[in-house]
Amino acid sequence: MSIQDLLRTMGEQLSTTATVESVYGDPVAVGNRTVIPVARVRYAFGAGGGSKGEAGARDGGGGGGSVSAKPAGALEITPAGTRFVTFSDPTAVGIALAVGAALGAIIASLTMTKRVEIVKAPALSGRR
Numbered sequence: 511m512s513i514q515d516l517l518r519t520m521g522e523q524l525s526t527t528a529t530v531e532s533v534y535g536d537p538v539a540v541g542n543r544t545v546i547p548v549a550r551v552r553y554a555f556g557a558g559g560g561s562k563g564e565a566g567a568r569d570g571g572g573g574g575g576s577v578s579a580k581p582a583g584a585l586e587i588t589p590a591g592t593r594f595v596t597f598s599d600p601t602a603v604g605i606a607l608a609v610g611a612a613l614g615a616i617i618a619s620l621t622m623t624k625r626v627e628i629v630k631a632p633a634l635s636g637r638r
Contacts, residue, residue: 516557516573524553543588550582
């Protein structure tokens with residue numbers, strides 16, 4: 511299979527899953543409120559290949575891909591209006607807190623005034 515064929519096949523497979531249904535869930539209606547779940551969907555893929563040349567006549571190729579989906583929030587539709595309710599990612603919040611604490615410690619250590627005391631030894635009287 512040539513690289514062009516491989517990329518075409520991967521693109522066709524991804525296009526069947528990259529739909530609106532991948533991002534927006536089925537609406538849930540309760541009373542006069544409708545909630546539509548929303549996901550953050552990421553696609554990644556790559557491919558490569560090579561050949562040895564005419565003498566060896568070797569040809570090879572490969573590829574792969576991944577899809578990840580995480581809850582992002584929900585659309586809440588009421589007679590009063592529509593709003594997006596965000597879901598927080600605990601991992602991202604933890605990383606942001608750790609980076610902030612590390613930067614604060616670095617800045618504090620760089621801006622601290624160093625205090626050096628010089629203590630004079632008492633003079634020894636009568637000895638040389």
